Amino acid sequence: MAATRKDEISAILKEQIKGFHYDLEMEEVGVVVEVGDGIARVFGLQGAMAAEIVEFPNDVYGLVLNLEEESVGIALFGGSEYVQEGDEVRRTGRVRETVVGEELLGRVVDPLGRPKDGKGPITSTKTRKAEIKAPGVVERQPVNTPLQTGLKSIDALTPIGRGQRELIIGDRRTGKTAIALDTIINQAGKGVTCVYVAIGQKTSTIARVVDTLERHGAMAYTIVVTAEADDPTPMQYLAPYAGCAMAEYFTYKGEDAFVVYDDLSKHAVAYREMSLLLRRPPGREAYPGDIFYTHSRLLERAVRLSDEHGGGSLTAFPIIETKAGDITSYIPTNVISITDGQIYLESDLFNQGFRPAINVGISVSRVGGAAQIKAMKQIAGDLRLKLSQYRELEAFAEFSADLDEESKAQLARGDRLMEVLKQNQYMPMPVEEQVVSLYVGVENHLADVDVSEVRRFIEEWLRFLHSEHEEIFDELRGGKEFTDSIETQLEKAVSEFKERFGG
Ligand SMILES: Nc1ncnc2c1ncn2[C@@H]1O[C@H](COP(=O)(O)OP(=O)(O)O)[C@@H](O)[C@H]1O
Ligand SMILES: [Mg+2]
Incomplete structure (x- = not known):
């Protein structure tokens, strides 16, 4: 039904347009033959490119998606209620592009770069194609x-x-x-x-x-x-x-x-x-x-x-x-x-x-x-190993009642490492703090800390280091290696801290 009607309309339009400046006009302009569900079918627009933006009356824009022999399928960017059969559609020659620039920072915008936050117009005049060909190997x-x-x-x-x-x-x-x-x-x-x-x-x-x-x-x-x-x-x-x-x-x-x-x-x-x-x-x-x-x-x-x-x-x-x-x-x-x-x-x-x-x-x-920075790489290597041992043992422990002491210790360490990995939302942690947090878990300094106390331990450990040993953080920052010297300092700091934490 719809198809027949569309064909009829195209035929009538073609007939009407015949004898005018057909070739030239139909390249650049088209006529809506059908509209609904945010989609318009347009006769004409023969010069349109795929992904080109086209303009309808009343400031309505659409995106060229289907290029067919008789018609062009266009998805409307809103305002389809203003578009009617017989409306004129014009090419813009622009492939879909959007506003870009520093002016957009701090703003909430729609995909065409138009403000959605009521904070006034966006003054940037710079635009960029929404689609580009991805850079090739030589550019990377x-x-x-x-x-x-x-x-x-x-x-x-x-x-x-x-x-x-x-x-x-x-x-x-x-x-x-x-x-x-x-x-x-x-x-x-x-x-x-x-x-x-x-x-x-x-x-x-x-x-x-x-x-x-x-x-x-x-x-x-x-x-x-x-x-x-x-x-x-x-x-x-x-x-x-x-x-x-x-x-x-x-x-x-x-x-x-x-x-x-x-x-x-x-x-x-x-x-x-x-x-x-x-x-x-x-x-x-x-x-x-x-x-x-x-x-x-x-x-x-x-x-x-x-x-x-x-x-x-x-x-x-x-x-x-x-x-x-x-x-x-x-x-x-x-x-x-x-x-x-x-x-x-x-x-x-x-x-x-x-x-x-x-x-x-x-x-x-x-x-x-x-x-990864070197210090993190070293700690992470150990962490990965300990966690995979933990997972294997965990699966095994389900079926066995009595585990040897070493396995029990590995499980206990794993439980504590998992606690160390927990993190509240909105509390991202700088990498040097991550390194010293994971360090105490990997080096088994948490063995005598109850699982339920691990998170408090880590919080206070970080606070302690900041107030007493900021030099350790200084050394770790900036991608430095995890040297023997840092390790010695950390070991000393842990014993110092544990005395306070316990008491
Ligand atoms: N690390 C976290 N600690 C505590 N709550 C969290 C954490 N991550 C997410 N949440 C909470 O869980 C809920 C779902 O998170 P959300 O990121 O919206 O999930 P998704 O995007 O997968 O649907 C939110 O209420 C969020 O605040
Ligand atoms: Mg979500």
């Missing part, structure tokens, strides 16, 4: 500088390097957003500009995020890009590309940038919805066939540029929300395969109070290790 250099998250279990066990793509994956309410926000908060004074992209979230959730970042002074170096659940799907689709472009502006100026896509599961759903409305053939799980490419070309833009290209970096944390822990469904497996590592969050751990709820046994970072 290996990841060699850490991006500190401030979270012990990540910085020690799945360290992130500037330029890396690390996936944060887990069910809802497992602390995925919390990890991203803590990482942003931890970038204060580190010269890393942050972009938080919220896709398909509730307005109230985003307001909480912005409030959190503001309270921790992080909005000064952060841009929040949002396309909410009730925004048109093309906006939600465009959001991560636009956020990426806003971050890239800093990268290609030779600076360091960090972008969070929260989350790509909702992004995939928005793209599926849009594609179904455009009547593209659905594939696996009804997602369009190019969904993998949609995500890979976004994530490939994470980069550490070579010095000849300015040496800037773009680190990306895509987030994926799983259902009932299923990481084998289509979108999770896709994104797992196009990232340099994954941080797996689990509801069970979260509910047991092990937070951040990271499964440290299966989480990986394939490139960040090269970027």
